[in-house]
Amino acid sequence: MSINWVMLDGSQGFVRLPGERIIHTSSPRIALALTTPTTYPGNNPLSIHCNSGIAYLTNQRIVYLPEKATPEFQSFSAPLLNLHDSHPVFPWFGPNSWQSVLQPVPGGNLPSTQAAIELKLTFKEGGVTDFSPAFKRIKERLQQVVSAARAENQTGRRQDSYLGDVNLENVHLDQLPSYQESGHDRVAPVITTTDADDLIQSPGSISPTIVAGARRTGSPAPDAQPPSDAPPGYEETQQQSIQAELDRRFSQTQS
Template structure:
């Protein structure tokens, strides 16, 4: 967090706003009717007390892939700009009151040489979006901070030179490699193989009796439950009978079965009489 350290474009220049840092890209820009408030948190311990109290009724807030920048509509020597690295913002949340515009608050950790008193451990930041845009700002802030935190964590694990890590905790990190676009949504191509669905057995329904049910109601519910079970069993038996129709043994004898049986018996009798003679 730093005050009056943002480099601004020349007033005669056609470009408005601030001069971006290397590999810095603007993700969100609010309307010019956004207010800012920098105060000491109410829960600050006496050892870390601070008398910071800066307010701006109108201004523009910028969200980039590296920091938050606020430029008041009317600047002064005391307050001309505000900036803070994304990883120095903690406990961020959206405030949506019943009456009045939405606001966004955060606890800010000051950086060394940022024109903030040294006794300030954390400063409370409040941005009030008078013309809307707070939910959009919050969603984009959380998305880019999460991606930036992942890149920084990987860099810290692979970077053994602690001298390269600055006050913003992003030393040695290639910010150009941070993915800013939304990931594409998954769409079925129609060519992928899909695993076959397995049949699931339907669970038996459980009838819950009310605590104050009368005897007539209990008998009626029991009869309805038995009727449902009988109907389900008949449907299952019909399905099994149709499936097993091809595998059942025929009840009638095949054609010519009796004549073949008589001939075989007669041939056996003749064989036996010839053997005795």
């Protein structure tokens, strides 16, 4: 992550990195807080706050631009894979927020002695329920592509420069469409037991099939082949049947 390292563009907000795309833009009046977690107090605790700004979620990083920049704070950015334990927070009172633990990167204008820094975005006008799932979805897909690239020895760089040799075109960014029934799928109709008994007694090529306690009709698949092996316990059952028949005939001759 870095402070005041985002290249600003008056017309588009900020300059995109190579292959970078904006996935989500937050509502206005987002507050930002960068603080040292209570579990890592350190000697020089960090405390950076901004009351109003806009957060951008891209396929590579989170970018925050304050509404009114100051010489001390003009911008903030953090690579997606340097954000850990990210989750929304829904308090009883006050606006919702989104929190994450940051892993600092060298040269980011933040104390290098800090092992972790807590990022908090407060959504004063709502929108955390859109931002949080979008972040989770893009980060998971980015992790998959980066893991595959590392497995193929496509990149041996450190985590803070993980995108150097990764092809971002392999990252699917759009939301997957929800399933909708097309109406053209062939589904076997479910019939009652009485109807199935009538089908068994009547001639025809339709054979009933019992599925989950109900009988279902359907034509056999054209490529279906009978099993080559006997079902389990077939030989034992056959021997028992033969023995029972022999015993029955023997008892009849004795009587």
